[in-house]
Amino acid sequence: MAAADALAKVHARIDEEFDRHVERIQEYLRQPSVAITGEGIPETAELTASLIKDLGGWARVVKTRSHPLVLGGLKGASDHKLLRYDMYDVQPVDPVDEWVVPPWSAEIRGDRIIARGAQNNKGPLRAYFNALETILDVEGELPCSIDFIIEGEEEIGSHALTAYVNEHREDFLGYEQMDGWFAYQPTPTSPPPIECGFKGCVFFELVAKAPMDLHSMMAAVVDNPAWRLVWALDSMRDASDRVAVEGFYDDVVPPTEEERANLPKLASYLDLPRQWGNIERLRGEARRSPEEMLEELFFRPSPINVQGLTSGWQGNGCKTITPGEAVAKIDIRTVARQDGRKLLEAIRRHLEVRGFGDLEIRAVDVTPWSRSPMDSTGVRAAAQACRDLGWEPMIVPTDPGTGPSYLFTNNPPLHLSEFFGGLGHGGSIHAPNEYFLLEGVRLFEKGAVNYLHHWADLASQSD
Amino acid sequence: MAAADALAKVHARIDEEFDRHVERIQEYLRQPSVAITGEGIPETAELTASLIKDLGGWARVVKTRSHPLVLGGLKGASDHKLLRYDMYDVQPVDPVDEWVVPPWSAEIRGDRIIARGAQNNKGPLRAYFNALETILDVEGELPCSIDFIIEGEEEIGSHALTAYVNEHREDFLGYEQMDGWFAYQPTPTSPPPIECGFKGCVFFELVAKAPMDLHSMMAAVVDNPAWRLVWALDSMRDASDRVAVEGFYDDVVPPTEEERANLPKLASYLDLPRQWGNIERLRGEARRSPEEMLEELFFRPSPINVQGLTSGWQGNGCKTITPGEAVAKIDIRTVARQDGRKLLEAIRRHLEVRGFGDLEIRAVDVTPWSRSPMDSTGVRAAAQACRDLGWEPMIVPTDPGTGPSYLFTNNPPLHLSEFFGGLGHGGSIHAPNEYFLLEGVRLFEKGAVNYLHHWADLASQSD
Numbered sequence: 001m002a003a004a005d006a007l008a009k010v011h012a013r014i015d016e017e018f019d020r021h022v023e024r025i026q027e028y029l030r031q032p033s034v035a036i037t038g039e040g041i042p043e044t045a046e047l048t049a050s051l052i053k054d055l056g057g058w059a060r061v062v063k064t065r066s067h068p069l070v071l072g073g074l075k076g077a078s079d080h081k082l083l084r085y086d087m088y089d090v091q092p093v094d095p096v097d098e099w100v101v102p103p104w105s106a107e108i109r110g111d112r113i114i115a116r117g118a119q120n121n122k123g124p125l126r127a128y129f130n131a132l133e134t135i136l137d138v139e140g141e142l143p144c145s146i147d148f149i150i151e152g153e154e155e156i157g158s159h160a161l162t163a164y165v166n167e168h169r170e171d172f173l174g175y176e177q178m179d180g181w182f183a184y185q186p187t188p189t190s191p192p193p194i195e196c197g198f199k200g201c202v203f204f205e206l207v208a209k210a211p212m213d214l215h216s217m218m219a220a221v222v223d224n225p226a227w228r229l230v231w232a233l234d235s236m237r238d239a240s241d242r243v244a245v246e247g248f249y250d251d252v253v254p255p256t257e258e259e260r261a262n263l264p265k266l267a268s269y270l271d272l273p274r275q276w277g278n279i280e281r282l283r284g285e286a287r288r289s290p291e292e293m294l295e296e297l298f299f300r301p302s303p304i305n306v307q308g309l310t311s312g313w314q315g316n317g318c319k320t321i322t323p324g325e326a327v328a329k330i331d332i333r334t335v336a337r338q339d340g341r342k343l344l345e346a347i348r349r350h351l352e353v354r355g356f357g358d359l360e361i362r363a364v365d366v367t368p369w370s371r372s373p374m375d376s377t378g379v380r381a382a383a384q385a386c387r388d389l390g391w392e393p394m395i396v397p398t399d400p401g402t403g404p405s406y407l408f409t410n411n412p413p414l415h416l417s418e419f420f421g422g423l424g425h426g427g428s429i430h431a432p433n434e435y436f437l438l439e440g441v442r443l444f445e446k447g448a449v450n451y452l453h454h455w456a457d458l459a460s461q462s463d
Numbered sequence: 464m465a466a467a468d469a470l471a472k473v474h475a476r477i478d479e480e481f482d483r484h485v486e487r488i489q490e491y492l493r494q495p496s497v498a499i500t501g502e503g504i505p506e507t508a509e510l511t512a513s514l515i516k517d518l519g520g521w522a523r524v525v526k527t528r529s530h531p532l533v534l535g536g537l538k539g540a541s542d543h544k545l546l547r548y549d550m551y552d553v554q555p556v557d558p559v560d561e562w563v564v565p566p567w568s569a570e571i572r573g574d575r576i577i578a579r580g581a582q583n584n585k586g587p588l589r590a591y592f593n594a595l596e597t598i599l600d601v602e603g604e605l606p607c608s609i610d611f612i613i614e615g616e617e618e619i620g621s622h623a624l625t626a627y628v629n630e631h632r633e634d635f636l637g638y639e640q641m642d643g644w645f646a647y648q649p650t651p652t653s654p655p656p657i658e659c660g661f662k663g664c665v666f667f668e669l670v671a672k673a674p675m676d677l678h679s680m681m682a683a684v685v686d687n688p689a690w691r692l693v694w695a696l697d698s699m700r701d702a703s704d705r706v707a708v709e710g711f712y713d714d715v716v717p718p719t720e721e722e723r724a725n726l727p728k729l730a731s732y733l734d735l736p737r738q739w740g741n742i743e744r745l746r747g748e749a750r751r752s753p754e755e756m757l758e759e760l761f762f763r764p765s766p767i768n769v770q771g772l773t774s775g776w777q778g779n780g781c782k783t784i785t786p787g788e789a790v791a792k793i794d795i796r797t798v799a800r801q802d803g804r805k806l807l808e809a810i811r812r813h814l815e816v817r818g819f820g821d822l823e824i825r826a827v828d829v830t831p832w833s834r835s836p837m838d839s840t841g842v843r844a845a846a847q848a849c850r851d852l853g854w855e856p857m858i859v860p861t862d863p864g865t866g867p868s869y870l871f872t873n874n875p876p877l878h879l880s881e882f883f884g885g886l887g888h889g890g891s892i893h894a895p896n897e898y899f900l901l902e903g904v905r906l907f908e909k910g911a912v913n914y915l916h917h918w919a920d921l922a923s924q925s926d
Binding site (some may be wrong): 052061132155199201203210212213214215216218219220221222223224225226229231233235237238239245267270271272273275276277278279282283285287293296297300302305306307308310311312313314316318319320321322323324326329331333355365399400401402 | 467561586620662664666673674675676677678679680681682683684685686689692693694696697699700701702733735736739740741743744745746747756759760763766768769770771772773774775776777780781782784785786787789791794796806817818826828858863864865877
């Protein structure tokens with residue numbers, strides 16, 4: 001175990017150098033890197049590689065058919081090696097009028113740095129480099145080796161990452177663990193989550209069609225695609241909230257007794273809808289206990305989410321037609337051991353059996369889920385790093401959202417263990433006035449220092 | 464009864480002057496009059512008034528808060544007086560690229576005049592003036608008096624007409640009958656319909672709301688307005704096509720034995736969806752007889768038509784949200800003796816009882832139905848005019864669509880009798896390449912001549 005006084009020295013240096021650390025984060029945030037437009041993407045890839053080289057590591061920018069990947073590495077005291085997946089791209093800054101400072105100015109206002117990417121994820125990535133630099137400065141070497149794979153299109157689907165990892169799986173066989181130390185406290189006072197995976201995501205459009213729009217005077221004697229879509233949807237999930245697709249829950253693994261007993265500790269996740277969207281009342285709050293809702297959130301597929309509806313006339317007032325087409329955009333968050341493709345087949349069968357076989361399923365995109373053990377060295381090291389700084393973490397079976405980490409964890413022969421979480425609060429990601437709290441930066445950096453030391457210790461104990 | 468040889472002389476003059484008649488229709492169609500943009504509206508109002516004056520009548524353009532009305536009149540041989548409601552406005556010409564001739568050129572291509580308004584309704588209106596002119600030319604006077612009220616915003620809701628008629632009801636008490644002679648054959652060979660009313664229309668938006676869009680990772684624990692809208696809709700009309708709103712059919716008057724016996728003669732209405740919209744299979748064709756479908760079309764309210772759906776993400780691909788709002792645009796065509804406002808109350812109660820009381824009903828617009836006797840002098844005169852020219856008409860209880868004629872027929876103390884229909888085919892109304900068949904013009908004009916004579920005869924017989 002790293003000596004407490006060694007860690008204290010590194011923390012003290014972080015405090016001493018903190019203004020400079022913040023300035024470096026601001027510099028990095030001032031470099032735009034918008035995945036969807038490509039603005040600043042090549043420049044940010046080069047800049048990111050140079051940051052690794054400045055730390056004494058190797059780095060190269062890998063061209064792809066879309067945005068470049070940054071690969072790199074730093075040799076540490078032991079051969080135990082973490083693989084850090086990260087991203088250098090961000091979402092667009094629109095609506096730009098709503099920002100209190102220009103979104104690429106990275107100005108400090110009060111207790112925070114405000115910029116696009118401040119929290120997701122350029123702020124924490126640059127802070128991570130600050131932490132590594134401080135360890136090198138004070139201790140002369142890192143406690144373990146770290147390799148990087150940093151993509152520039154997480155926000156638009158991780159296409160290059162997916163292709164690259166699938167084509168070079170053997171390159172990633174030598175790691176024990178993904179480095180998932182991310183600034184992830186949902187509020188400045190929330191317990192830090194340490195999540196052991198991601199839900200998968202099945203996306204598709206469900207389409208009902210007629211030859212064309214028709215005057216609604218004939219509504220009594222013609223099929224209406226909007227109604228057929230409504231009925232098809234209702235047949236899949238009715239107002240009692242039952243998903244009626246046969247086989248929908250077949251492959252779902254129920255929580256273990258231990259996982260179930262852990263659920264009450266995760267209750268702060270039920271506060272997120274209020275924090276993010278002013279949503280006062282949760283769905284089914286009256287008839288479901290918090291534990292049932294938490295089980296739904298972490299261990300069960302989301303009950304067929306409609307993310308958009310489009311049909312017929314959508315302008316002002318009335319246009320008396322029966323529409324020619326109706327489309328629902330749908331996502332379903334899958335859990336272990338569900339197979340997204342199999343789920344789609346179940347939905348297709350369901351529609352056929354219910355008389356909706358003419359509806360089309362199109363624009364399908366399937367991202368697998370990912371799950372790692374809740375007692376991996378990474379989780380234990382991250383949890384200890386939180387406790388060192390006075391924060392009791394939540395150990396969470398999975399993030400309720402979806403990420404590309406299945407590529408490393410659930411993509412044979414790759415079975416790296418992952419976690420995702422840590423200390424430090426930021427917010428308003430994808431929205432105006434995205435921020436990273438200054439005290440969040442400090443917590444994140446100190447936590448990263450401890451986490452790396454704990455991980456190196458735990459990894460060498462297992463030798 | 465007008466002597467057959469008198470009518471024959473007028474018909475002969477129509478044939479002699481036919482090229483000039485067509486030219487005048489073309490001239491009128493070359494004057495744009497787009498209600499929604501206002502393009503050419505004042506000019507067309509003045510032009511229309513001048514056409515009545517050219518026939519020796521009186522006419523004035525009445526300013527309103529929106530588009531002007533044209534009032535006018537022609538004194539005939541008898542004091543029996545028809546009230547002709549008509550329109551001088553048209554829909555926009557978009558998509559202009561799809562026209563084979565410029566939409567305001569009114570060029571003749573093959574057997575037809577092609578122009579915006581050719582069929583709906585500037586072509587027939589100008590042809591009607593041709594018919595009147597020919598009668599005056601050959602016979603020296605019209606067989607009856609005719610007054611006109613011609614609006615310039617039928618295509619955008621008849622607001623000025625509604626206000627004017629409601630404020631001047633006493634001005635319209637002196638008429639026996641609306642003049643409903645319109646070019647209305649759905650195909651060049653269809654039996655001419657003579658319709659004795661219109662369905663009403665209840666329009667509203669049904670809106671489900673949440674405070675804002677939320678990341679769909681929380682879909683398991685938050686309400687989704689798109690789903691609430693789907694379930695609310697399904698509760699009102701399920702896939703078995705049953706409208707489940709209590710009281711929905713309460714005030715519906717079933718067809719009399721005579722009306723029921725007449726239904727098979729109206730079967731050509733079931734061809735309209737194929738002619739208009741390439742719709743091969745009618746809704747419920749397998750389980751309903753043609754007579755049942757015709758009863759549905761003419762004697763029952765349309766089963767809650769969804770004309771549009773809007774919710775959440777509608778661009779390309781996936782945006783993993785639960786949407787903040789979902790809207791359905793709905794119309795219901797009402798029949799005698801339904802009260803649109805009462806129907807809305809029934810829907811509101813239905814939603815409350817089913818747990819959808821939080822959904823908003825907004826943007827309400829209610830147009831009443833209108834029904835007149837199937838043996839009025841107008842219907843009998845129009846039917847005879849069709850038979851004179853070798854066409855056996857369909858006497859139809861109601862148009863399946865909606866019009867503003869309730870203002871005159873169903874708006875106490877006004878109880879004028881109406882019909883709507885006649886000889887002459889045109890098509891593609893509201894669409895590119897709208898047309899009026901040249902032979903349709905000829906039939907329409909000759910039919911109008913006979914209809915007016917028959918009506919004057921029947922009206923004086925009732926003295």
